[in-house]
Amino acid sequence: MKLLPLLCLSALLVGCGGEQTPPNQTAGALTDEQLRTAAQLRDEMLASNVAWEVVEDLTTEVGARMPGTPSDAKGVEWMEQRFRDLGFDKVTLEPVEYPLWERHHEMANVVAPFEQPLAITALGGSVGTNGVLVAPVVYFATIDDLQAAADEEVAGKIVFINKRMEKTIDGSGYGPVVAGRSGGAKVAGAKGAVAVLIRSVGTDSDRFAHTGMMRYDEDIPKIPAAALSNPDADQVERLLQRGALTVSIDISAGFTGTYTGHNVIAEVTGSRWPEEVIVIGGHLDSWDLGTGALDDGAGVAVTTAAAHRLLSEDARPGRTIRMVAFANEEQGLIGAYAYAAAHETEIAQHFLGSESDFGAGRVWRYDTNVSEALLPSFEQIFPILEPLGIERGGLESGGGPDIIPLQQLGIPVVRLSQDGTDYFDYHHTANDTLDKIDPEALNQNVAAWITLVYLASHIPAEGN
Ligand SMILES: [Zn+2]
DSSP states (O other): OTTHHHHHHHHOSSOOOTTOOOTTOOOOOOOHHHHHHHHHHHHHHTTOOHHHHHHHHHHHHTOOOOTTSHHHHHHHHHHHHHHHHTTOSEEEEEEEEEEEEEEEEEEEEEEESSOEEEOEEEOBTOOOOSSOEEEEEEEESSHHHHHHSOHHHHTTSEEEEOOOOOOOTTOTTHHHHHHHHHHHHHHHHHTTOSEEEEEOSOSOOSSOOOOOBOOOOTTSOOOOEEEEOHHHHHHHHHHHHTSOOEEEEEEEEEEEEEEEEEEEEEEEOOSSEEEEEEEEEEEOOOOSSSOOIIIIIHHHHHHHHHHHHTTSGGGOOSEEEEEEEESOOTTTSHHHHHHHHHTGGGGGGEEEEEEOOSOSOOEEEEEEEOOTTTHHHHHHHHHHHGGGTOEEOOSSOOOOGGGHHHHHTTOOEEEEEEOOTTHHHHTTSTTOOGGGOOHHHHHHHHHHHHHHHHHHHTOOOTTO
Protein backbone atom coordinates (compact mmCIF):
# COMPACT_ATOMS: atom_id res chain seq x y z
CA MET A 1 0.00 0.00 0.00
CA LYS A 2 2.80 2.40 0.75
CA LEU A 3 3.92 2.27 -2.84
CA LEU A 4 0.59 3.39 -4.17
CA PRO A 5 0.96 7.12 -3.63
CA LEU A 6 4.23 7.10 -5.52
CA LEU A 7 2.70 5.11 -8.34
CA CYS A 8 -0.21 7.50 -8.47
CA LEU A 9 1.98 10.57 -8.61
CA SER A 10 4.19 9.24 -11.35
CA ALA A 11 1.74 7.33 -13.48
CA LEU A 12 -1.52 9.23 -13.35
CA LEU A 13 -2.47 12.75 -14.22
CA VAL A 14 -5.66 12.52 -12.27
CA GLY A 15 -4.08 12.14 -8.82
CA CYS A 16 -5.19 9.72 -6.17
CA GLY A 17 -8.40 9.27 -4.25
CA GLY A 18 -9.81 6.87 -1.73
CA GLU A 19 -7.34 5.11 0.51
CA GLN A 20 -4.30 5.95 -1.60
CA THR A 21 -3.23 8.58 0.84
CA PRO A 22 0.29 9.86 1.41
CA PRO A 23 1.31 9.69 5.08
CA ASN A 24 0.42 12.68 7.28
CA GLN A 25 -2.16 13.93 4.83
CA THR A 26 -5.92 13.64 4.94
CA ALA A 27 -7.44 12.24 1.78
CA GLY A 28 -9.41 14.51 -0.46
CA ALA A 29 -12.98 13.45 -1.10
CA LEU A 30 -13.10 13.72 -4.90
CA THR A 31 -13.34 10.40 -6.73
CA ASP A 32 -11.11 9.22 -9.55
CA GLU A 33 -14.10 9.32 -11.85
CA GLN A 34 -14.77 12.98 -11.04
CA LEU A 35 -11.12 13.80 -11.59
CA ARG A 36 -11.17 11.99 -14.94
CA THR A 37 -14.33 13.83 -16.02
CA ALA A 38 -12.72 17.16 -15.11
CA ALA A 39 -9.62 16.30 -17.16
CA GLN A 40 -11.84 15.51 -20.16
CA LEU A 41 -13.81 18.74 -19.79
CA ARG A 42 -10.52 20.63 -19.44
CA ASP A 43 -9.16 19.24 -22.70
CA GLU A 44 -12.45 19.77 -24.51
CA MET A 45 -12.67 23.43 -23.50
CA LEU A 46 -9.28 24.20 -25.02
CA ALA A 47 -11.08 24.00 -28.38
CA SER A 48 -14.31 25.76 -27.39
CA ASN A 49 -15.66 28.88 -29.11
CA VAL A 50 -18.10 30.03 -26.46
CA ALA A 51 -15.87 32.44 -24.53
CA TRP A 52 -14.58 34.11 -27.66
CA GLU A 53 -18.11 34.51 -29.03
CA VAL A 54 -19.29 36.10 -25.77
CA VAL A 55 -16.49 38.65 -25.61
CA GLU A 56 -16.54 39.39 -29.34
CA ASP A 57 -20.30 39.92 -29.38
CA LEU A 58 -20.33 41.93 -26.15
CA THR A 59 -17.57 44.31 -27.24
CA THR A 60 -18.96 44.62 -30.77
CA GLU A 61 -22.69 44.85 -30.12
CA VAL A 62 -22.53 46.86 -26.88
CA GLY A 63 -19.00 48.26 -26.62
CA ALA A 64 -18.03 50.29 -23.55
CA ARG A 65 -20.31 49.79 -20.54
CA MET A 66 -19.70 52.66 -18.14
CA PRO A 67 -22.01 52.55 -15.11
CA GLY A 68 -25.11 54.65 -15.56
CA THR A 69 -24.65 55.31 -19.28
CA PRO A 70 -27.17 54.11 -21.88
CA SER A 71 -24.71 51.32 -22.76
CA ASP A 72 -24.82 50.09 -19.15
CA ALA A 73 -28.53 49.31 -19.67
CA LYS A 74 -27.80 47.90 -23.10
CA GLY A 75 -25.13 45.64 -21.62
CA VAL A 76 -27.53 44.32 -18.98
CA GLU A 77 -30.17 43.59 -21.60
CA TRP A 78 -27.56 41.93 -23.82
CA MET A 79 -26.20 39.76 -21.00
CA GLU A 80 -29.66 38.63 -19.89
CA GLN A 81 -30.53 37.64 -23.46
CA ARG A 82 -27.22 35.80 -23.93
CA PHE A 83 -27.73 33.83 -20.71
CA ARG A 84 -31.22 32.87 -21.92
CA ASP A 85 -29.92 31.94 -25.37
CA LEU A 86 -27.26 29.74 -23.78
CA GLY A 87 -30.01 27.87 -21.95
CA PHE A 88 -29.10 28.50 -18.30
CA ASP A 89 -31.49 26.92 -15.80
CA LYS A 90 -32.36 30.22 -14.17
CA VAL A 91 -31.65 33.84 -15.22
CA THR A 92 -32.37 36.78 -12.91
CA LEU A 93 -31.67 40.50 -12.61
CA GLU A 94 -30.97 42.11 -9.24
CA PRO A 95 -31.12 45.92 -8.91
CA VAL A 96 -28.00 47.85 -7.90
CA GLU A 97 -28.20 51.55 -7.13
CA TYR A 98 -25.23 53.87 -7.61
CA PRO A 99 -24.25 57.50 -8.08
CA LEU A 100 -24.15 58.50 -11.73
CA TRP A 101 -20.87 60.07 -12.88
CA GLU A 102 -20.66 61.56 -16.35
CA ARG A 103 -17.68 62.51 -18.51
CA HIS A 104 -18.35 65.18 -21.14
CA HIS A 105 -15.00 66.49 -22.30
CA GLU A 106 -11.39 66.83 -21.18
CA MET A 107 -8.46 68.78 -22.60
CA ALA A 108 -5.08 70.01 -21.44
CA ASN A 109 -2.44 72.20 -23.06
CA VAL A 110 0.96 73.53 -22.20
CA VAL A 111 0.52 77.31 -22.20
CA ALA A 112 4.14 78.24 -21.43
CA PRO A 113 6.99 77.93 -22.17
CA PHE A 114 6.26 75.73 -25.23
CA GLU A 115 2.63 75.56 -26.33
CA GLN A 116 1.38 72.05 -27.08
CA PRO A 117 -1.50 69.69 -26.31
CA LEU A 118 -1.28 67.01 -23.61
CA ALA A 119 -3.14 63.68 -23.68
CA ILE A 120 -5.20 63.39 -20.51
CA THR A 121 -8.30 61.70 -19.18
CA ALA A 122 -10.39 62.78 -16.22
CA LEU A 123 -10.34 60.33 -13.32
CA GLY A 124 -13.66 58.72 -12.43
CA GLY A 125 -15.51 60.78 -9.84
CA SER A 126 -13.69 63.99 -10.69
CA VAL A 127 -15.43 67.36 -10.74
CA GLY A 128 -14.98 69.60 -13.78
CA THR A 129 -12.91 72.76 -14.10
CA ASN A 130 -15.87 75.09 -14.74
CA GLY A 131 -14.29 76.47 -17.89
CA VAL A 132 -10.60 76.70 -18.68
CA LEU A 133 -8.29 76.62 -15.68
CA VAL A 134 -4.75 78.00 -16.17
CA ALA A 135 -2.10 77.60 -13.48
CA PRO A 136 1.57 76.83 -12.85
CA VAL A 137 2.53 73.21 -12.29
CA VAL A 138 4.34 71.94 -9.20
CA TYR A 139 6.19 68.61 -9.29
CA PHE A 140 6.03 65.71 -6.83
CA ALA A 141 7.66 62.32 -7.34
CA THR A 142 5.11 60.60 -5.09
CA ILE A 143 1.95 61.29 -3.09
CA ASP A 144 4.09 61.01 0.07
CA ASP A 145 6.23 63.91 -1.15
CA LEU A 146 3.06 65.89 -1.78
CA GLN A 147 1.85 65.03 1.70
CA ALA A 148 5.12 66.33 3.17
CA ALA A 149 5.05 69.62 1.21
CA ALA A 150 4.21 72.98 2.80
CA ASP A 151 0.83 74.47 1.82
CA GLU A 152 2.46 77.51 0.22
CA GLU A 153 4.40 75.31 -2.23
CA VAL A 154 1.11 73.91 -3.49
CA ALA A 155 -1.57 76.61 -3.11
CA GLY A 156 -2.95 77.95 -6.38
CA LYS A 157 -1.05 75.39 -8.45
CA ILE A 158 -1.68 72.28 -10.50
CA VAL A 159 -0.07 69.38 -8.67
CA PHE A 160 1.75 66.83 -10.85
CA ILE A 161 2.42 63.40 -9.28
CA ASN A 162 4.95 61.47 -11.33
CA LYS A 163 5.16 57.99 -9.77
CA ARG A 164 5.49 55.29 -12.44
CA MET A 165 3.96 51.83 -12.21
CA GLU A 166 6.24 48.78 -12.44
CA LYS A 167 5.40 45.88 -14.73
CA THR A 168 4.98 42.49 -12.99
CA ILE A 169 3.18 39.22 -13.71
CA ASP A 170 0.86 39.56 -10.70
CA GLY A 171 0.07 43.27 -10.95
CA SER A 172 1.83 43.98 -7.67
CA GLY A 173 3.03 47.30 -9.13
CA TYR A 174 -0.53 48.64 -9.08
CA GLY A 175 -1.12 49.04 -5.34
CA PRO A 176 1.83 51.30 -4.55
CA VAL A 177 0.92 53.73 -7.36
CA VAL A 178 -2.85 53.77 -7.18
CA ALA A 179 -2.82 55.80 -3.94
CA GLY A 180 -1.86 58.84 -6.02
CA ARG A 181 -4.85 58.28 -8.27
CA SER A 182 -7.45 57.67 -5.58
CA GLY A 183 -6.13 60.10 -2.97
CA GLY A 184 -4.09 62.74 -4.87
CA ALA A 185 -6.95 65.24 -5.11
CA LYS A 186 -7.69 64.97 -1.37
CA VAL A 187 -4.11 65.70 -0.35
CA ALA A 188 -3.59 68.42 -2.97
CA GLY A 189 -7.02 69.97 -2.34
CA ALA A 190 -6.32 70.22 1.40
CA LYS A 191 -3.20 72.26 0.62
CA GLY A 192 -5.00 74.67 -1.70
CA ALA A 193 -4.06 73.20 -5.10
CA VAL A 194 -6.43 73.99 -8.00
CA ALA A 195 -6.12 70.63 -9.83
CA VAL A 196 -4.13 67.43 -9.84
CA LEU A 197 -2.50 65.65 -12.77
CA ILE A 198 -1.05 62.19 -12.22
CA ARG A 199 1.16 60.02 -14.38
CA SER A 200 -1.23 57.31 -15.60
CA VAL A 201 -1.34 54.15 -13.52
CA GLY A 202 -0.20 52.00 -16.42
CA THR A 203 2.86 50.24 -17.79
CA ASP A 204 2.69 51.18 -21.48
CA SER A 205 4.38 53.99 -23.31
CA ASP A 206 1.46 54.70 -25.62
CA ARG A 207 -0.31 58.01 -25.78
CA PHE A 208 -3.36 56.64 -23.99
CA ALA A 209 -4.22 58.00 -20.55
CA HIS A 210 -5.55 55.53 -17.94
CA THR A 211 -8.70 56.49 -16.08
CA GLY A 212 -9.89 54.92 -12.81
CA MET A 213 -11.71 55.95 -9.67
CA MET A 214 -10.67 58.76 -7.32
CA ARG A 215 -12.24 60.01 -4.08
CA TYR A 216 -12.89 63.26 -2.27
CA ASP A 217 -13.44 64.02 1.40
CA GLU A 218 -16.58 66.04 2.02
CA ASP A 219 -14.75 68.61 4.17
CA ILE A 220 -11.91 69.27 1.70
CA PRO A 221 -12.32 71.47 -1.42
CA LYS A 222 -12.98 69.27 -4.46
CA ILE A 223 -10.45 69.88 -7.22
CA PRO A 224 -10.42 68.30 -10.70
CA ALA A 225 -8.19 65.25 -11.17
CA ALA A 226 -6.88 63.78 -14.41
CA ALA A 227 -4.23 61.36 -15.65
CA LEU A 228 -1.58 62.09 -18.29
CA SER A 229 -0.52 59.32 -20.65
CA ASN A 230 2.96 58.02 -19.84
CA PRO A 231 4.65 59.82 -22.80
CA ASP A 232 2.87 63.05 -21.82
CA ALA A 233 4.01 62.63 -18.22
CA ASP A 234 7.56 62.21 -19.58
CA GLN A 235 7.06 65.42 -21.54
CA VAL A 236 5.83 67.32 -18.48
CA GLU A 237 8.84 66.01 -16.55
CA ARG A 238 11.22 67.36 -19.25
CA LEU A 239 9.39 70.68 -19.44
CA LEU A 240 9.70 71.12 -15.67
CA GLN A 241 13.44 70.39 -15.88
CA ARG A 242 13.64 73.47 -18.13
CA GLY A 243 11.94 75.79 -15.64
CA ALA A 244 8.50 77.15 -14.83
CA LEU A 245 5.58 75.41 -16.54
CA THR A 246 2.04 76.68 -17.02
CA VAL A 247 -0.75 74.35 -18.15
CA SER A 248 -4.41 74.84 -19.02
CA ILE A 249 -7.03 72.21 -18.20
CA ASP A 250 -10.63 72.09 -19.37
CA ILE A 251 -12.69 69.23 -17.95
CA SER A 252 -16.44 68.83 -17.92
CA ALA A 253 -17.45 65.91 -15.72
CA GLY A 254 -19.22 65.19 -12.47
CA PHE A 255 -21.93 63.38 -10.54
CA THR A 256 -25.43 64.14 -11.75
CA GLY A 257 -27.74 61.90 -9.71
CA THR A 258 -28.34 58.24 -8.99
CA TYR A 259 -28.95 55.33 -11.31
CA THR A 260 -30.30 51.81 -10.90
CA GLY A 261 -28.31 49.16 -12.77
CA HIS A 262 -28.38 45.38 -12.38
CA ASN A 263 -26.34 42.34 -11.49
CA VAL A 264 -27.18 39.78 -14.15
CA ILE A 265 -27.23 36.25 -12.75
CA ALA A 266 -27.39 32.85 -14.45
CA GLU A 267 -27.50 29.49 -12.71
CA VAL A 268 -26.67 25.89 -13.43
CA THR A 269 -28.70 23.90 -10.91
CA GLY A 270 -26.65 21.45 -8.88
CA SER A 271 -27.44 17.75 -9.17
CA ARG A 272 -26.51 16.74 -5.62
CA TRP A 273 -26.75 19.80 -3.37
CA PRO A 274 -28.76 22.34 -5.40
CA GLU A 275 -29.30 24.66 -2.42
CA GLU A 276 -25.54 25.21 -2.05
CA VAL A 277 -23.93 27.69 -4.44
CA ILE A 278 -20.56 28.45 -5.96
CA VAL A 279 -20.39 32.07 -7.09
CA ILE A 280 -18.26 32.74 -10.14
CA GLY A 281 -18.24 35.54 -12.69
CA GLY A 282 -16.77 38.83 -13.75
CA HIS A 283 -17.95 42.41 -13.90
CA LEU A 284 -20.13 43.52 -16.75
CA ASP A 285 -19.37 47.23 -16.43
CA SER A 286 -16.26 48.85 -17.86
CA TRP A 287 -14.79 52.30 -18.22
CA ASP A 288 -16.00 54.40 -21.13
CA LEU A 289 -12.76 54.84 -23.07
CA GLY A 290 -12.17 51.39 -24.63
CA THR A 291 -14.66 48.58 -25.21
CA GLY A 292 -13.97 46.79 -21.92
CA ALA A 293 -12.57 43.69 -23.64
CA LEU A 294 -9.85 42.84 -21.11
CA ASP A 295 -11.58 44.58 -18.20
CA ASP A 296 -13.73 42.67 -17.85
CA GLY A 297 -15.41 41.29 -20.96
CA ALA A 298 -12.86 38.46 -20.90
CA GLY A 299 -13.68 37.48 -17.32
CA VAL A 300 -17.41 37.44 -18.02
CA ALA A 301 -16.79 35.39 -21.17
CA VAL A 302 -14.50 32.82 -19.55
CA THR A 303 -16.77 32.12 -16.58
CA THR A 304 -19.91 32.11 -18.75
CA ALA A 305 -18.31 29.54 -21.08
CA ALA A 306 -17.29 27.28 -18.20
CA ALA A 307 -20.71 27.49 -16.53
CA HIS A 308 -22.47 26.90 -19.83
CA ARG A 309 -20.63 23.61 -20.44
CA LEU A 310 -21.82 22.37 -17.05
CA LEU A 311 -25.45 22.54 -18.21
CA SER A 312 -24.99 19.25 -20.10
CA GLU A 313 -26.01 16.01 -18.40
CA ASP A 314 -22.48 14.56 -18.71
CA ALA A 315 -21.00 17.46 -16.77
CA ARG A 316 -23.62 18.43 -14.20
CA PRO A 317 -22.13 20.11 -11.13
CA GLY A 318 -22.88 18.84 -7.62
CA ARG A 319 -23.66 22.29 -6.27
CA THR A 320 -25.46 25.09 -8.06
CA ILE A 321 -23.12 27.28 -10.10
CA ARG A 322 -24.19 30.90 -9.87
CA MET A 323 -22.61 32.99 -12.62
CA VAL A 324 -22.77 36.68 -11.73
CA ALA A 325 -22.08 39.46 -14.23
CA PHE A 326 -21.55 42.14 -11.59
CA ALA A 327 -22.71 45.73 -11.99
CA ASN A 328 -20.43 48.67 -11.34
CA GLU A 329 -17.20 47.14 -10.08
CA GLU A 330 -15.18 50.05 -11.41
CA GLN A 331 -16.60 52.74 -9.17
CA GLY A 332 -16.33 50.79 -5.93
CA LEU A 333 -17.49 47.13 -6.08
CA ILE A 334 -21.04 48.44 -5.86
CA GLY A 335 -22.67 45.44 -7.54
CA ALA A 336 -20.64 43.08 -5.38
CA TYR A 337 -21.79 44.71 -2.13
CA ALA A 338 -25.37 44.73 -3.43
CA TYR A 339 -25.11 40.99 -4.13
CA ALA A 340 -23.79 40.28 -0.64
CA ALA A 341 -26.58 42.35 0.93
CA ALA A 342 -29.31 40.75 -1.20
CA HIS A 343 -28.09 37.24 -0.31
CA GLU A 344 -27.29 37.84 3.34
CA THR A 345 -29.78 35.26 4.56
CA GLU A 346 -28.28 32.50 2.40
CA ILE A 347 -24.62 33.32 2.99
CA ALA A 348 -24.14 30.01 4.81
CA GLN A 349 -25.11 28.18 1.60
CA HIS A 350 -22.24 29.78 -0.32
CA PHE A 351 -19.60 27.06 -0.63
CA LEU A 352 -17.05 29.05 -2.65
CA GLY A 353 -16.48 32.31 -4.50
CA SER A 354 -14.09 33.19 -7.32
CA GLU A 355 -13.98 35.88 -10.00
CA SER A 356 -12.06 36.30 -13.26
CA ASP A 357 -11.05 39.98 -13.45
CA PHE A 358 -7.46 40.38 -14.54
CA GLY A 359 -7.63 40.47 -18.32
CA ALA A 360 -7.23 37.55 -20.69
CA GLY A 361 -3.69 36.32 -19.99
CA ARG A 362 -3.09 32.64 -19.25
CA VAL A 363 -3.80 31.30 -15.79
CA TRP A 364 -0.40 30.62 -14.25
CA ARG A 365 -1.16 30.00 -10.56
CA TYR A 366 -3.81 28.33 -8.44
CA ASP A 367 -4.29 30.09 -5.10
CA THR A 368 -6.68 28.99 -2.37
CA ASN A 369 -8.14 30.26 0.87
CA VAL A 370 -10.34 27.48 2.23
CA SER A 371 -10.76 25.69 5.57
CA GLU A 372 -8.27 23.06 6.69
CA ALA A 373 -10.99 20.45 6.41
CA LEU A 374 -11.62 21.26 2.75
CA LEU A 375 -8.00 21.82 1.74
CA PRO A 376 -7.16 18.17 0.88
CA SER A 377 -9.97 18.12 -1.66
CA PHE A 378 -8.88 21.45 -3.13
CA GLU A 379 -5.35 19.99 -3.35
CA GLN A 380 -6.81 17.18 -5.47
CA ILE A 381 -7.83 19.77 -8.06
CA PHE A 382 -4.28 20.98 -8.61
CA PRO A 383 -2.91 17.99 -10.59
CA ILE A 384 -5.75 18.46 -13.08
CA LEU A 385 -4.84 22.14 -13.49
CA GLU A 386 -1.11 21.53 -13.69
CA PRO A 387 -0.98 20.29 -17.33
CA LEU A 388 -2.30 23.75 -18.33
CA GLY A 389 0.99 25.23 -17.14
CA ILE A 390 -0.39 26.26 -13.76
CA GLU A 391 1.64 26.39 -10.53
CA ARG A 392 0.36 25.81 -7.03
CA GLY A 393 0.22 29.16 -5.23
CA GLY A 394 -0.49 30.15 -1.64
CA LEU A 395 -3.17 29.49 0.95
CA GLU A 396 -4.17 33.10 1.69
CA SER A 397 -5.70 34.06 -1.60
CA GLY A 398 -8.37 36.61 -2.38
CA GLY A 399 -11.12 35.59 -4.77
CA GLY A 400 -11.12 38.66 -7.04
CA PRO A 401 -12.45 42.19 -6.47
CA ASP A 402 -16.16 41.37 -6.59
CA ILE A 403 -15.68 38.46 -4.19
CA ILE A 404 -14.26 40.74 -1.46
CA PRO A 405 -17.68 41.34 0.19
CA LEU A 406 -18.32 37.57 0.29
CA GLN A 407 -14.87 36.83 1.66
CA GLN A 408 -15.48 39.44 4.35
CA LEU A 409 -18.50 37.33 5.33
CA GLY A 410 -16.26 34.27 5.68
CA ILE A 411 -16.86 32.45 2.42
CA PRO A 412 -13.99 30.26 1.15
CA VAL A 413 -12.34 31.61 -2.00
CA VAL A 414 -9.87 30.52 -4.64
CA ARG A 415 -8.17 32.38 -7.46
CA LEU A 416 -7.01 31.27 -10.85
CA SER A 417 -4.33 33.95 -11.11
CA GLN A 418 -3.70 35.22 -14.61
CA ASP A 419 -0.50 36.43 -16.21
CA GLY A 420 -0.98 40.18 -15.95
CA THR A 421 2.37 41.22 -17.39
CA ASP A 422 0.73 43.26 -20.16
CA TYR A 423 -2.61 43.90 -18.46
CA PHE A 424 -1.69 47.37 -17.24
CA ASP A 425 -0.56 48.43 -20.71
CA TYR A 426 -4.28 48.62 -21.60
CA HIS A 427 -6.15 48.78 -18.29
CA HIS A 428 -8.75 51.60 -18.21
CA THR A 429 -7.62 53.08 -21.54
CA ALA A 430 -9.13 53.59 -24.99
CA ASN A 431 -6.77 50.78 -26.01
CA ASP A 432 -8.65 48.06 -24.06
CA THR A 433 -10.13 46.45 -27.16
CA LEU A 434 -10.80 42.94 -28.48
CA ASP A 435 -7.57 42.62 -30.49
CA LYS A 436 -5.64 42.43 -27.18
CA ILE A 437 -7.22 39.03 -26.42
CA ASP A 438 -5.42 35.89 -27.56
CA PRO A 439 -8.14 33.27 -28.22
CA GLU A 440 -5.83 30.42 -27.15
CA ALA A 441 -5.03 32.04 -23.83
CA LEU A 442 -8.75 32.74 -23.37
CA ASN A 443 -9.53 29.04 -23.82
CA GLN A 444 -6.75 28.03 -21.45
CA ASN A 445 -8.65 30.13 -18.90
CA VAL A 446 -11.93 28.35 -19.69
CA ALA A 447 -10.17 24.98 -19.31
CA ALA A 448 -8.85 25.99 -15.90
CA TRP A 449 -12.22 27.36 -14.80
CA ILE A 450 -14.20 24.29 -15.77
CA THR A 451 -11.72 22.09 -13.91
CA LEU A 452 -12.01 24.20 -10.78
CA VAL A 453 -15.75 24.71 -10.85
CA TYR A 454 -16.74 21.16 -11.77
CA LEU A 455 -14.54 19.60 -9.12
CA ALA A 456 -15.27 22.13 -6.37
CA SER A 457 -18.98 21.57 -6.93
CA HIS A 458 -18.54 17.86 -6.10
CA ILE A 459 -16.47 18.23 -2.93
CA PRO A 460 -18.57 16.86 -0.08
CA ALA A 461 -18.72 19.34 2.78
CA GLU A 462 -19.44 18.56 6.42
CA GLY A 463 -22.95 17.19 6.65
CA ASN A 464 -23.18 16.22 2.98
ZN1 LIG B 1 -11.96 44.82 -13.73
